[in-house]
Amino acid sequence: MAVSGARPRVAWASDAAFTRGRLVPEAEGTRSAFRRDCDRIIHSTAFRRLKHKTQVFVFHEGDHYRTRLTHTLEVAQIARSIARALGLDEDLAEALALAHDLGHPPFAHAGERALDACMADHGGFDHNAQSLRVVTRLERRYAEFDGLNLTWETLEGIAKHNGPLTDRAGASLRDPEAPLPHAIRAHSAVQDLELWTHAGPEAQVAAISDDIAYDVHDLDDGLRAGLFTLDELAPLPLVGEVLAEVRGLWPGLEEGRVIHEVMRRLITRFVEDVVRESEGRARAAGVGSSYDVRMLAAPLVAFSAGMRTAEAAVKGFLFPHMYRHARVNRIMDEAQQVVRDLFAHFRAEPQDMPSDWRLEGAADDRMARRVADYIAGMTDRYALDQHARFFDTTPELR
Template sequence: MAVSGARPRRAWASDATLSRGRLVPEEEGSRSAFRRDCDRIIHSTAFRRLKHKTQVFVFHEGDHFRTRLTHTLEVAQIARSIARALGLDEDLAEALALAHDLGHPPFAHAGERALDGCMEAFGGFDHNAQSLRVVTRLERRYAGFDGLNLSWETLEGIAKHNGPLTDREGQRLDPPGASLPHAIVAHTAVQDLELWSHAGAEAQVAAISDDIAYDVHDMDDGLRAGLFTLDDLAPLPLVGEVLTEVRAAWPGLEEGRVIHEVMRRLITRFVEDVVRETEARARDAGLGSPEDVRLLGRTLVGFSDRMRVAEKAVKGFLFPRMYRHARVNRIMDEAQDVVRDLFGYFLAQPQELPADWRPVDAQPDRVARRVADYIAGMTDRYALDLHARFFDATPELR
């Protein structure tokens, strides 16, 4: 993508040598703290499982649709590009991009809705909070600690990359007065992530990179699936402009190449806009340190007004034409039934859980949370295979 080259490190960029450290102190060695975080995430079990977790289309529907893993890699690439152009810490931006979907259950947001409903009486389920739980508790790879023992800045970014979670008095902001997700409460009891402030610039870069990646690539997948056409996208601001440019430059170009060229240019336009807008905001704010970003009181990394309108239009198009398409809905309704069935089965019979997943006591909330943890870690395929083992009829999700 055509973004400017690397900037010198900004005063408001995170600095691995000044990290607030890890909950369990470690010698960092030759790699920076944030590079080690990246590497630990990549080698985690939860990261590997993303290969077989749905983004929008389940694995039966074709090998070329995005999965959670390919989406995550695309987010990481965009995040590094933006971080490099802004003079931020690329490793931290990449770590946050790599970790942002680790807590997603099988079957995309349908699986999350089902699991949240099952957990309603026990504090609910939130995939962002579950990502924090994965990296702080559920990964069991190291002799000296549970989780991955990531640096404070990475955990902060996982918890609040979308903005502050509470006010300074600890009251949740969205929805106001509601309880915080269980995983957030459990971890902040032992480590203060300053939930009342914004996250650092690199976390904000990862968040907007996620938006760019799924907006553009979901359009690409929707076109591939035949849910809509390029002409259906033409009325959208920016998308229509880019489509007109491509068709004018290459009359008669085959449709597949037109699609790829349009998507490539869209990513570039979004990225370049974020870089320009963020630089302007930082200049106006007179930022001098990473703490200035956290205390700014508003988001630093973002789109210009014009690009925000264009990006909102893309989401507005995709919601009814793709995410709520009858074909997608039918499959995802069946997928939700799979999750609900599995939850009910294991909640009633926790002794059927694998030995290392069985709850240590019989308190209902702890049993339910353990069952939710187990199901959230499943791939689509494993969930379907397990359902077929315990139930007479399992949907094919086709």
């Protein structure tokens, strides 16, 4: 099934001409509201910093491994492809893909776990919620507002990257006894993002594109790093099938080209499956608007049952063979200690933060959040540089 050509816009696509608007009203000009969102994200400082933030391997492991920035660009490319094939708004899908990791701290999920532990008594830390905080509070460049003043649809999609956050009564779906992440609660006080519904269709496209990108490209990076071999992937459903297909078509092909052919074909299979399944769900549900998509009991943009099984097998393989590999774990354990050290230092000595980050006389929770915001914005390199300034020994993370 070909998905390369643009299709007529479907009735259930989001429409920039009928956006729910921005918190601070603005005249939109020649670009659509969603295109402006996309462009503002690209020009943000948080987006540029993704270049030196870890995906899995820290920056000096090699120039060819994914960083948060290259991962984000790959997610955006996949999201645009799916949105185009389904007849959705490509600009909104791209904006959500570009924004989805803006809140990631240095050192990938290891840095997030460390910050969350440090903030345990102050509301915790969640990188998805932090992405919302970045675009609504922490980017301070515009004269009329803090943040980027993005449209309701983009903010909704960032907040609900992993689906609805509450039930209709407002109770957290993650843990009814635990409060929502701080950034979500803070923004909900000024703007209702309808946390109890699913996100719009383009947000669902961005979320599943994230899954496709990191599944396939983490396989690619893991092979490049020598954490596992192609033969170890052969038993996996879909991956083994594609590997056999490539080896059958080009016997004796050098391994680097085999890997590339396998990865590109995997992306195609995932994308084509999402398009078929989503179109089928749309027909079955009879959706006629993006509002209808939000009101469904389950996501509309999804893998088929068979592809869900194959995708889960990839994740199941990557977890022990890559994310919990002894080499990766050792480096990330040291990275977590860097984050913990920095948090403790800046809590004790807030004057060591830049002047625009200090809050004289702030309450304890607010000061802790300020320190977390500062550290979360750091690149890997800057975090290590700051650690070396204040501590006698700093790990090399090699």
